[in-house]
Amino acid sequence: MPELPEVEVVRRGLQDHVVGRTLARAEFYGTRVARRHLPGAHHLAEQLGGNHVAEARRRGKYLWMVLDTPDGSRHGLITHLGMSGQLLVEDPGAPDEKHLHARFTFDDEGPELRFVDQRTFGGMALSDLDDDGVPEAIEHIAPDPLEAAFDAKAVVAAMKKRHSAVKRALLDQDLVSGIGNIYADEALWRAQVHGERLCSTLTKPTLHRVLDHAREVMLEALGQGGTSFDALYVNVNGASGYFDRSLNAYGQEGRPCRRCGTLIRRESFMNRSSFSCPRCQPRPRTLGR
DNA sequence: AGAAAATCCTGCCTGC
DNA sequence: TGCAGGCAGGATTTTC
Structure with missing residues:
Protein backbone atom coordinates (compact mmCIF):
# COMPACT_ATOMS: atom_id res chain seq x y z
CA MET A 1 0.00 0.00 0.00
CA GLU A 139 19.35 0.16 -10.99
CA HIS A 140 16.60 -1.68 -12.85
CA ILE A 141 13.99 0.57 -11.18
CA ALA A 142 12.89 3.32 -13.58
CA PRO A 143 12.82 6.99 -12.55
CA ASP A 144 9.54 8.04 -10.96
CA PRO A 145 7.32 10.87 -12.26
CA LEU A 146 8.56 13.32 -9.62
CA GLU A 147 12.22 13.00 -10.58
CA ALA A 148 14.07 15.38 -12.85
CA ALA A 149 15.34 12.31 -14.72
CA PHE A 150 11.78 11.25 -15.58
CA ASP A 151 11.30 11.29 -19.35
CA ALA A 152 7.57 11.09 -20.04
CA LYS A 153 8.05 11.05 -23.78
CA ALA A 154 10.35 8.03 -23.60
CA VAL A 155 7.95 6.21 -21.28
CA VAL A 156 5.05 6.87 -23.63
CA ALA A 157 7.08 5.53 -26.55
CA ALA A 158 7.93 2.39 -24.58
CA MET A 159 4.32 1.90 -23.54
CA LYS A 160 3.09 2.27 -27.09
CA LYS A 161 5.16 -0.78 -28.04
CA ARG A 162 3.74 -2.95 -25.26
CA HIS A 163 1.12 -5.57 -25.95
CA SER A 164 -0.25 -5.58 -22.46
CA ALA A 165 -2.91 -3.81 -20.43
CA VAL A 166 -2.21 -0.17 -19.61
CA LYS A 167 -2.67 -0.80 -15.89
CA ARG A 168 -0.08 -3.56 -16.00
CA ALA A 169 2.34 -1.09 -17.58
CA LEU A 170 1.63 1.54 -14.91
CA LEU A 171 2.46 -1.01 -12.23
CA ASP A 172 5.71 -2.10 -13.93
CA GLN A 173 8.43 -0.47 -11.84
CA ASP A 174 10.99 -1.01 -14.60
CA LEU A 175 8.94 1.24 -16.88
CA VAL A 176 7.87 3.98 -14.47
CA SER A 177 8.27 3.64 -10.74
CA GLY A 178 6.28 4.67 -7.71
CA ILE A 179 2.78 3.81 -8.94
CA GLY A 180 0.86 1.06 -7.14
CA ASN A 181 -2.69 -0.21 -7.28
CA ILE A 182 -4.28 2.84 -5.65
CA TYR A 183 -2.71 5.57 -7.78
CA ALA A 184 -2.96 3.49 -10.95
CA ASP A 185 -6.73 3.30 -10.48
CA GLU A 186 -6.93 7.00 -9.65
CA ALA A 187 -4.87 8.01 -12.70
CA LEU A 188 -6.97 5.82 -14.99
CA TRP A 189 -10.20 7.27 -13.55
CA ARG A 190 -8.96 10.80 -14.13
CA ALA A 191 -7.87 9.95 -17.65
CA GLN A 192 -11.14 8.09 -18.28
CA VAL A 193 -9.37 4.99 -19.52
CA HIS A 194 -10.13 1.38 -18.54
CA GLY A 195 -7.03 -0.32 -17.15
CA GLU A 196 -7.43 -3.39 -19.33
CA ARG A 197 -7.14 -1.48 -22.57
CA LEU A 198 -3.98 -2.49 -24.37
CA CYS A 199 -1.17 0.06 -24.43
CA SER A 200 -0.61 -0.47 -28.13
CA THR A 201 -4.20 0.47 -28.95
CA LEU A 202 -4.08 3.76 -27.05
CA THR A 203 -2.84 6.93 -28.72
CA LYS A 204 0.34 8.57 -27.51
CA PRO A 205 -1.58 11.64 -26.28
CA THR A 206 -3.82 9.34 -24.25
CA LEU A 207 -0.83 7.55 -22.74
CA HIS A 208 0.66 10.93 -21.96
CA ARG A 209 -2.55 11.97 -20.25
CA VAL A 210 -2.56 8.83 -18.11
CA LEU A 211 1.01 9.48 -16.99
CA ASP A 212 0.33 13.15 -16.31
CA HIS A 213 -2.62 12.21 -14.14
CA ALA A 214 -0.53 9.67 -12.27
CA ARG A 215 2.00 12.39 -11.50
CA GLU A 216 -0.67 14.87 -10.47
CA VAL A 217 -2.61 12.55 -8.22
CA MET A 218 0.56 11.45 -6.44
CA LEU A 219 1.57 15.09 -5.91
CA GLU A 220 -1.85 15.89 -4.47
CA ALA A 221 -1.68 12.88 -2.18
CA LEU A 222 1.77 13.94 -1.02
CA GLY A 223 0.32 17.33 -0.13
CA GLN A 224 -2.10 15.58 2.22
CA GLY A 225 0.46 13.33 3.85
CA GLY A 226 -0.40 10.29 1.73
CA THR A 227 -3.25 7.78 1.68
CA SER A 228 -4.12 5.50 4.57
CA PHE A 229 -6.96 3.06 5.16
CA ASP A 230 -5.88 1.82 8.55
CA ALA A 231 -3.01 2.09 11.00
CA LEU A 232 -0.66 0.16 8.70
CA TYR A 233 0.63 3.13 6.79
CA VAL A 234 2.03 5.89 8.97
CA ASN A 235 4.83 8.45 8.91
CA VAL A 236 7.87 8.13 11.17
CA ASN A 237 5.87 9.59 14.03
CA GLY A 238 3.03 7.10 13.64
CA ALA A 239 0.52 9.51 12.06
CA SER A 240 -1.65 8.78 8.99
CA GLY A 241 -2.26 10.90 5.90
CA TYR A 242 -5.77 11.69 4.77
CA PHE A 243 -5.79 11.52 0.97
CA ASP A 244 -8.19 8.56 1.22
CA ARG A 245 -10.95 11.17 1.48
CA SER A 246 -10.03 12.37 -1.98
CA LEU A 247 -10.06 9.00 -3.76
CA ASN A 248 -12.40 8.86 -6.73
CA ALA A 249 -12.10 5.21 -7.71
CA TYR A 250 -9.98 3.03 -5.45
CA GLY A 251 -12.08 1.39 -2.75
CA GLN A 252 -15.22 3.22 -3.93
CA GLU A 253 -17.25 0.23 -5.16
CA GLY A 254 -20.97 1.00 -5.14
CA ARG A 255 -20.45 4.73 -4.62
CA PRO A 256 -21.53 7.18 -7.33
CA CYS A 257 -18.82 8.36 -9.69
CA ARG A 258 -18.04 11.97 -8.80
CA ARG A 259 -18.08 12.84 -12.49
CA CYS A 260 -21.20 11.12 -13.83
CA GLY A 261 -22.99 9.47 -10.91
CA THR A 262 -22.75 5.91 -12.24
CA LEU A 263 -21.87 3.45 -9.48
CA ILE A 264 -18.17 2.57 -9.30
CA ARG A 265 -17.50 -1.10 -10.03
CA ARG A 266 -14.87 -3.48 -8.75
CA GLU A 267 -13.22 -6.01 -11.05
CA SER A 268 -10.50 -8.56 -10.52
CA PHE A 269 -7.31 -7.93 -12.46
CA MET A 270 -3.79 -9.21 -11.95
CA ASN A 271 -4.89 -11.04 -8.81
CA ARG A 272 -6.04 -7.84 -7.17
CA SER A 273 -8.96 -5.41 -7.29
CA SER A 274 -9.45 -2.68 -9.83
CA PHE A 275 -12.00 0.07 -9.34
CA SER A 276 -13.42 2.11 -12.20
CA CYS A 277 -16.48 3.92 -13.51
CA PRO A 278 -18.47 1.75 -15.96
CA ARG A 279 -19.54 4.82 -17.93
CA CYS A 280 -16.42 7.00 -17.93
CA GLN A 281 -14.10 4.00 -18.35
CA PRO A 282 -15.77 1.48 -20.64
CA ARG A 283 -14.13 -1.93 -20.90
CA PRO A 284 -12.27 -2.58 -24.16
CA ARG A 285 -14.44 -4.33 -26.73
CA THR A 286 -12.02 -7.13 -27.40
CA LEU A 287 -11.08 -8.99 -24.26
CA GLY A 288 -7.70 -9.84 -25.73
CA ARG A 289 -4.46 -10.13 -23.87
C1' DA B 1 12.13 -12.76 -25.33
C1' DG B 2 8.13 -10.89 -23.75
C1' DA B 3 4.00 -11.66 -21.13
C1' DA B 4 1.58 -13.56 -17.41
C1' DA B 5 0.95 -16.54 -13.55
C1' DA B 6 2.72 -18.20 -9.06
C1' DT B 7 4.75 -17.09 -4.81
C1' DC B 8 5.85 -15.00 -0.39
C1' DC B 9 3.15 -13.33 4.43
C1' DT B 10 -0.17 -11.89 8.49
C1' DG B 11 -4.39 -10.04 10.17
C1' DC B 12 -8.96 -8.98 9.53
C1' DC B 13 -13.42 -10.03 8.00
C1' DT B 14 -17.25 -13.02 6.48
C1' DG B 15 -19.97 -17.07 6.40
C1' DC B 16 -21.14 -21.52 8.02
C1' DT C 1 -17.38 -20.09 19.39
C1' DG C 2 -14.41 -21.59 16.18
C1' DC C 3 -12.63 -22.48 11.95
C1' DA C 4 -12.02 -22.24 6.99
C1' DG C 5 -11.60 -19.30 3.27
C1' DG C 6 -11.20 -14.86 1.00
C1' DC C 7 -8.92 -10.61 0.68
C1' DA C 8 -5.27 -6.96 0.96
C1' DG C 9 -0.96 -6.75 -2.86
C1' DG C 10 4.72 -5.27 -4.43
C1' DA C 11 8.44 -7.47 -6.26
C1' DT C 12 10.75 -11.52 -7.54
C1' DT C 13 10.66 -16.14 -9.47
C1' DT C 14 8.83 -19.42 -12.44
C1' DT C 15 6.29 -20.83 -16.34
C1' DC C 16 4.44 -20.44 -20.87
Missing part, protein backbone atom coordinates in the same frame (compact mmCIF):
# COMPACT_ATOMS: atom_id res chain seq x y z
CA PRO A 2 2.74 2.49 0.56
CA GLU A 3 3.26 3.95 -2.89
CA LEU A 4 5.33 6.94 -3.94
CA PRO A 5 3.62 9.64 -1.82
CA GLU A 6 3.61 7.52 1.32
CA VAL A 7 7.25 6.55 0.86
CA GLU A 8 8.19 10.19 0.27
CA VAL A 9 6.50 11.15 3.55
CA VAL A 10 8.68 8.56 5.29
CA ARG A 11 11.78 9.84 3.50
CA ARG A 12 11.09 13.34 4.78
CA GLY A 13 10.76 11.92 8.26
CA LEU A 14 14.20 10.35 7.94
CA GLN A 15 15.53 13.65 6.64
CA ASP A 16 14.23 15.43 9.73
CA HIS A 17 15.08 12.86 12.38
CA VAL A 18 17.94 10.67 11.20
CA VAL A 19 20.12 12.43 8.63
CA GLY A 20 23.20 13.94 10.23
CA ARG A 21 23.33 11.39 13.04
CA THR A 22 25.77 8.52 13.52
CA LEU A 23 24.64 4.94 14.03
CA ALA A 24 25.87 3.22 17.15
CA ARG A 25 24.38 -0.18 16.44
CA ALA A 26 21.92 -2.02 14.19
CA GLU A 27 20.02 -5.16 15.16
CA PHE A 28 17.94 -7.39 12.92
CA TYR A 29 15.40 -9.84 14.27
CA GLY A 30 14.76 -12.94 12.19
CA THR A 31 16.14 -13.52 8.73
CA ARG A 32 13.30 -12.37 6.54
CA VAL A 33 13.88 -8.61 6.75
CA ALA A 34 17.37 -9.04 5.29
CA ARG A 35 16.50 -11.76 2.75
CA ARG A 36 17.56 -9.51 -0.14
CA HIS A 37 20.88 -8.85 1.56
CA LEU A 38 22.59 -12.00 0.34
CA PRO A 39 25.43 -12.10 2.92
CA GLY A 40 22.72 -12.25 5.60
CA ALA A 41 21.34 -10.28 8.53
CA HIS A 42 24.42 -10.73 10.70
CA HIS A 43 26.69 -9.30 8.03
CA LEU A 44 24.26 -6.43 7.45
CA ALA A 45 24.27 -5.46 11.11
CA GLU A 46 28.08 -5.63 11.26
CA GLN A 47 28.48 -3.25 8.35
CA LEU A 48 26.37 -0.49 9.90
CA GLY A 49 27.92 0.34 13.26
CA GLY A 50 29.61 3.75 13.30
CA ASN A 51 28.12 4.78 9.95
CA HIS A 52 27.15 8.41 9.51
CA VAL A 53 23.81 9.07 7.81
CA ALA A 54 24.58 11.56 5.06
CA GLU A 55 21.33 11.59 3.07
CA ALA A 56 17.87 10.04 2.81
CA ARG A 57 16.89 9.40 -0.81
CA ARG A 58 14.07 7.78 -2.73
CA ARG A 59 13.26 6.41 -6.16
CA GLY A 60 9.72 5.19 -6.69
CA LYS A 61 8.82 3.08 -3.69
CA TYR A 62 12.45 2.47 -2.69
CA LEU A 63 14.13 4.42 0.07
CA TRP A 64 17.78 4.46 0.88
CA MET A 65 20.05 6.11 3.40
CA VAL A 66 23.44 7.18 2.07
CA LEU A 67 25.91 6.07 4.72
CA ASP A 68 29.52 7.13 5.28
CA THR A 69 31.46 4.31 6.87
CA PRO A 70 34.19 4.77 9.50
CA ASP A 71 36.83 3.82 6.92
CA GLY A 72 35.78 6.60 4.59
CA SER A 73 33.75 4.70 2.02
CA ARG A 74 30.11 5.20 1.16
CA HIS A 75 27.22 2.82 0.58
CA GLY A 76 23.41 2.76 0.66
CA LEU A 77 21.02 1.06 3.05
CA ILE A 78 17.96 0.27 0.95
CA THR A 79 14.54 -0.04 2.56
CA HIS A 80 11.39 -1.22 0.80
CA LEU A 81 8.23 -0.99 2.88
CA GLY A 82 6.42 -3.70 0.93
CA MET A 83 2.77 -3.89 1.97
CA SER A 84 2.96 -2.96 5.60
CA GLY A 85 6.47 -1.80 6.48
CA GLN A 86 6.91 1.17 8.80
CA LEU A 87 9.98 3.17 9.79
CA LEU A 88 9.34 4.67 13.19
CA VAL A 89 11.35 7.17 15.22
CA GLU A 90 10.83 6.34 18.88
CA ASP A 91 12.19 6.77 22.35
CA PRO A 92 14.54 3.92 23.23
CA GLY A 93 12.34 3.02 26.18
CA ALA A 94 9.18 2.45 24.13
CA PRO A 95 7.97 -1.17 24.24
CA ASP A 96 8.90 -3.35 21.28
CA GLU A 97 6.25 -3.69 18.61
CA LYS A 98 4.90 -7.16 17.86
CA HIS A 99 6.36 -7.12 14.36
CA LEU A 100 9.63 -5.35 15.08
CA HIS A 101 12.25 -6.52 12.57
CA ALA A 102 15.10 -4.05 12.99
CA ARG A 103 16.35 -1.46 15.46
CA PHE A 104 18.92 1.29 14.89
CA THR A 105 20.43 3.16 17.80
CA PHE A 106 22.57 6.28 17.54
CA ASP A 107 25.66 7.50 19.28
CA ASP A 108 23.82 10.60 20.54
CA GLU A 109 21.50 8.37 22.58
CA GLY A 110 18.54 10.19 21.02
CA PRO A 111 15.47 8.52 19.52
CA GLU A 112 16.01 5.17 17.80
CA LEU A 113 14.81 4.11 14.38
CA ARG A 114 12.74 0.93 14.07
CA PHE A 115 11.52 -1.14 11.15
CA VAL A 116 8.15 -2.72 11.91
CA ASP A 117 6.40 -4.89 9.31
CA GLN A 118 3.32 -7.02 9.82
CA ARG A 119 3.06 -8.74 6.45
CA THR A 120 6.82 -9.06 5.98
CA PHE A 121 6.89 -8.09 2.30
CA GLY A 122 9.29 -5.31 3.18
CA GLY A 123 13.03 -5.61 3.56
CA MET A 124 16.43 -3.96 3.91
CA ALA A 125 19.70 -4.48 2.08
CA LEU A 126 23.07 -2.83 1.69
CA SER A 127 24.29 -1.89 -1.76
CA ASP A 128 27.12 -0.04 -3.43
CA LEU A 129 26.14 3.26 -5.02
CA ASP A 130 26.67 4.20 -8.64
CA ASP A 131 28.03 7.56 -9.81
CA ASP A 132 24.61 9.15 -9.36
CA GLY A 133 24.33 7.88 -5.80
CA VAL A 134 21.70 5.26 -6.74
CA PRO A 135 22.14 1.78 -5.25
CA GLU A 136 23.33 -0.71 -7.83
CA ALA A 137 20.83 -3.23 -6.51
CA ILE A 138 17.92 -1.11 -7.75
